[in-house]
Amino acid sequence: MTQWEVVIGIETHAQLSTVSKIFSGASTAFGAEPNTQACAVDLALPGVLPVLNKKAVDCAIRFGLAIGAEVAQKSVFARKNYFYPDLPKGYQISQMDLPVVVGGQLALQVGQGDKVYEKLVRLTRAHLEEDAGKSLHEDFHGKSGIDLNRAGTPLLEIVSEPDMRSSDEAVAYARALHALVRWIGICDGNMQEGSFRCDANVSVRPKGQAEFGTRREIKNLNSFRFLKEAIDFEVQWQINEIEEGRKIQQATVLFDPDSGETRMMRSKEDAHDYRYFPDPDLLPLAISTDWIANVRGELPELPGQKRERFVSELGLSAYDASALTASQEIADFFEATVALAGKNNAKPCANWVMVDLAARLNKEGKEIAESPVAAGQLAGLILRIADNTISNNIAKKVFEALWNGDGATADEVIDKQGLKQITDTGAIEKLVDEVLAANAANVAEFKAGKEKAFNALVGQVMKAAKGKANPQQVNDLLKQKLAG
Amino acid sequence: MINKSLKELAQALAAKQISSVELSTLFLDRIERLNPTLNAFVTVDREKSLAMARDADARIAAASGAKPAGPLTGIPIAQKDIFCAEGWTTTCGSKMLANFVSPYDATVIEKMHRDAGLVSLGKTNMDEFAMGSSNETSFFGPVRNPWDTSRVPGGSSGGSAAAVAARLAPAATGTDTGGSIRQPAALCNLTGLKPTYGVVSRYGMIAFASSLDQGGPMAASAEDCALLLNTMVGFDERDSTSLDRPVEDYVRGLEKPLNGLRIGLPKEFFGEGCDAEVMAAVRAAIAEYEKLGASTVEVSLPNSHLSVPAYYVIAPAEASSNLSRFDGVRYGYRAPDYGNLDDMYAKTRAQGFGAEVKRRILIGAYVLSHGYYDAYYLQAQRIRRLIANDFVEAFKSCDVIMGPTSPSTAFKLGEKAADPVQMYLSDIYTIAVNLAGLPGMSVPCGFVGGLPVGLQLIGNYFAEGQLLNVAHRYQQATDWHLRRPASAA
Missing domain, CATH: 1.10.10.410 (Arc Repressor Mutant, subunit A)
Known part of the structure; x- marks a missing residue:
């Protein structure tokens, strides 16, 4: 029986966290009444012109630097021409031949526990473009409504090489990318609101075959779970097709989360000719070395750098270091805890943050930034375990008390409830x-x-x-x- | 009063010999009387105009030595209907926008009216979306040439040209993508200037071909153009192609003598293809310049024969995309009956655009499409660079380039309407200037059979001031520009 190898490349649209749109001064805030955040430029009134928002370029440069890519000194905005009611100009301003970010790579930890392995995924490019508006099909008595609030919101389209070989790797890539864009503050990562969405290009080939199989692109996956389910279904579907003697046709497909299936949206034959050409309303984007240096100066320590430091300086395992750098907030909390509990307690700090605190937060549906137990309180608790004042079991009791606000510090709880360990x-x-x-x-x-x-x-x-x-x-x- | 220069009108207003309301009324009355024949205006709104005039009069009354009114405050002008003006119907000569009332002002409108205090007499007729050289493609019917109403005024700024020539307005704005200011100026005996690309903001000027479009003044003289240009230029952060450079006063250098001026005569402009009598008038004008102290030198623009074909790839390509926004969804015309979405698009655009616009959208979509892009669009861009380099070479041996503006005088209505190539060739001398982004002018230089002839002046980048100076000195020595058609005599 043929052994199949899965090949996955991912295109991600990350909405950039700018205050105003990429080519107009209108606000990008989510959730406003329809069409209240669309100015003359967003509505594509006759005669209006786009002006590039420098903050969006800052975001692209940040991203380029964070993935070790080349930030292009000159990139070009191009028009992608097609008609759709939520695309007011009849073209989308994007970048085609000369994108702002070229190359780069992302290191991932795939799997769990002992089976964890590191994987490098190469990035092809990242380019700036504008988002379209939204078509609303409900509540209009058979007609459609158009909301142009989102039209012109800046996007960074991030394209990976087809380097992933399983849905787990694809999800690990998407998670690492998601963490990174939030980490460097260019995207809020809100997947429900569509701030971070993935398209997966999936193909299969017999193991050992050099050339790729024909790919199908699964559009608009807005959760990690859907990403995994969609790829798993698609892979099985493609293998079945081939094994039953049919050829895969290049196509764009949609994933239906209710049925768990992918279905064809359009075939290659229906593909648009977008008639790309350089936008004559915008000059080529020139990025000076000074501009890049300024952005570099504002970059925080990156997750990869932090991960390495956690291993080398704190003696954590690669897996722990990776989990603790999943987001800036987790890393901040952990580092604050270690700062007070001492580096020799780094491992218990890591365990408490990753296991006990994470479980409790998860149970209450809270983010780490909202944790009722502050890093200082947790550090105090860990110090009392370390000096044998309390056992690990009692510590869980103390933690629960701190969580519920029954005491300001671990010492206070231990004292009040008489939990001090008997060592006599x-x-x-x-x-x-x-x-x-x-x-x-x-x-x-x-x-x-x-x-x-x-x-x-x-x-x-x-x-x-x-x-x-x-x-x-x-x-x-x-x-x-x-x-x- | 109707034949006074802008300077004279400004003096009369400042001296309170006449109010802006009176002056505006004078021209509004002429429009009412003569526009039915000429069809130069598509929108006139007496109340709006007079409200602006009253504002201007208040500004003049409030002016003091310390805080003078602008030099043109209270002077009425006509605006080409390509400029969006808040509260005014802005049609661009198209059925597609026949009902479009702009909610905002173009930068040029803002500068001329809000800042400089000029009064708008209304919006002038034009070829649909500025695509045409005769003003016959307008949805609102052709404009007639005041010198002979059986003839075209040129295009696309034909309404502005006819309005100023017949003195329905002292001056007007135009836009020039391939000759749309200069050619109608030549055919109507006006002085018109297309500035260097990027000098006048394109914000609010409905786009035909973004990399070529440029607004500019159309008036009776170079001096009037200089005064008007002063109110139009300046860096605009809303237009990314606007150039951030110090603002010039274009009036200051007008009187400079022309001694030592080197006039380049491209041999390609003096060969075949031009009417002999038109050419004779152009040569006579150049002889006049020699009397004024200038010398001539032959130059060459070896790629100029490629300018029309390159232009008819680049301009339609950009237009096909620029005009995609007219889809019936948000504003403008929408077909009354349609099935699904695609049908709505198809019917709306089929009914809303005229034949010439559709022809150019088709050409543009074709040259940008997969498999043809390199052969047409990229090739045309290469030619464009060659043409620009030709001018750079030519300006090494001369200060200004001269030649005919148009190969013929005004032609009959309908004469070229059925033959697009003949029509396109009427811009054969003007198009290269747009492709290179240079400033160009047309200046009245004689008559053939009672019809005006224009002399084209082409300057180096940012040489608007020099062109105006060169035109002004000629107008000091000649009176072609002072001649008026019978209706304005």
Whole structure:
């Protein structure tokens, strides 16, 4: 049976976080009443002209620098001509032959746990363009409404090489790109509002074959889950087609999240001739080395750099470092925690942020920026674990108290609720003796070779100590007594 | 009063010999009387015009030594209907925009009316979307030449030309993509200037071919053009192709003597293809310049024979895209009956555009389409560079270039309407100037059979001041520009 290899390239439209539109002064804010944020230029009134928003160029340069790409000294805006009611000029201003960003690459961590591996995805290009408006098909009694608020919103179209070989890699790429554009502050990443949307070019070929199979492009995937589901369905569909002797035709398809299927939107034969040509209303975009240097000076430490630093400076695993740099907010929280808890506590800090805090946030549907437990509070808690004031189990109780606002610091909670760990050997020994005396059956079982009985005895001691006894000491003492 | 220069009118207004309301009324009355014959205006709004005139009179009354009114405050002019003017119907000569009332002012309109205090007498007729050389493609019917109403006034700024020639307005604006200011100026005995590309803002000027379009003045004399140009120019941040450079006073250098001026005569402009009598008038004008102290030198523009074909690729290509916004969705004409969306587009554009506009949209879409782009559009752009380089070479040995503006005098209505190539060739001397982005002028230099002949002056980049000076000195020595058709005598 043929082994199939999947080949995926992704085009992403990232809406840039500028205050005004790419070629007009109208606001880009989301959610306004239809057509209240469309000025004469956005409406394409006769005689109006586009003027490039320099902030959008700043965003493109930031992105180019962040992925190690070449920022073109000269790029050209071109008109992509087609008719559609939500495209007021009858053409979209985009970039064709000379894009603003050329090349670059993105490093991803794919998979989880032990199976995690690093993957480099090359980027082809990124170019600036304007978004179209929206057609509204409901509430118009069989007619369509047009909302031009979004028309002219700046987009960065980011095109990858066909370097991904599975839907997992595609999702990892999309996530890494999503994190990066938010990290460098050029896109809010809001996928529900369409600020970040992906098209996936998918093909399959027999493993070992050099040339690519015929691709189909899945348009407008606005969640990571849909991206994965759409690719998985598409791959299986293509393999079935080929195995049943049919050829794949180049096409554009849409993913229906309800059915989980992709369906054809248009074939290659229906493809538009967009009649691209340089926009005579706009001069070529010239970007000086000074401009690039200024933008470079404003760039934050990038996720990749931070990841490496977390590994080399804090001794974290690549997987942990990657998870902690998933967003600027997570990294900031982690770094603030480490700053107070000390670098020697970096690993417990990482665990608390990635596991306990993340789970709690997830349960409440909160972002890390909204965490009721501040980094300083978490650091205080970790310090008390480190100095054996409390056990990990008790720490979870303290964390819950901090989360609920029952105390301003870990120390206050520990004090108020009397959670300080019992480390007095005499006190623990007394508890151990009592438990051994009261649980002769367990003792007998242990001596008969049942290891499990030991755990039951530990549990009894901890129960008697209300969880506060130092677990290591309990273990040691029990072993000692049972052996004796 | 109707034949006074802008300078004289400004003096009369400043001296309070006449008010702007009176002066405007005088011209509005002439429009009412003569426009039915000439069809030079498509929109006249007496109340709007008089409101502007009253504003101007108030400005003049409030003026003081410390705070003078603008030099042209209160003078009425005509605006080509390609400039969007707030509250005015702005049609661009098309059925597509017959009902379009602009909600905003073009930069030129803002500068001339709000800043300089000029009064608008109305919007002048033009070839549809400025595509034409005879004013016969207008949805609102042809304009007639005041010198002979059986003839065309030229185009596309034919309404402005006829209006000023018949003294329905003291001066007007025009736009020039391939000769649309200069050719009608020549055919109507006016002085017209197309500035260097980028000197006059294109914001609010409905685009025909964006890389070629340029607004400019049309008036009776070079001095009037200089005064008008002063109110039109300046960097505009709303037009990315507008040039950020110091503003000049175009009046200041008008009187400079022409001693030592080197006039370049391109041999390609003095060969076949031009009416002999027109050529004789042009040569006589050049002889006059020699009397004024200028010398002539033969130059060559070896690629000028390629300018018409290159132009008829580039201009339609840009137009095909520029005119896509007229789709019946948001404003303007929409076909009354249609099926689906595609049908709405097709019917709207089929009914809303005239034949010449449709011809150019088709040509433009063709030359930009996949598989033809390199052979047509890119090739035409290469030719465009060659043509521009020819001028750079020529200006190494001369200061201004001269030749005929148009190969013939005004032709009969309908004479060339059925033959687009013949029509396109009437711009054979003017088109290269747009392709190179240079400034060009047409200046009255004689008559053939009672019809005016224009002398074309072409300057180096930003030589508007020099061109106006060269034209003005000639007009000091000749009186061709003072001749008026019978209706304005």
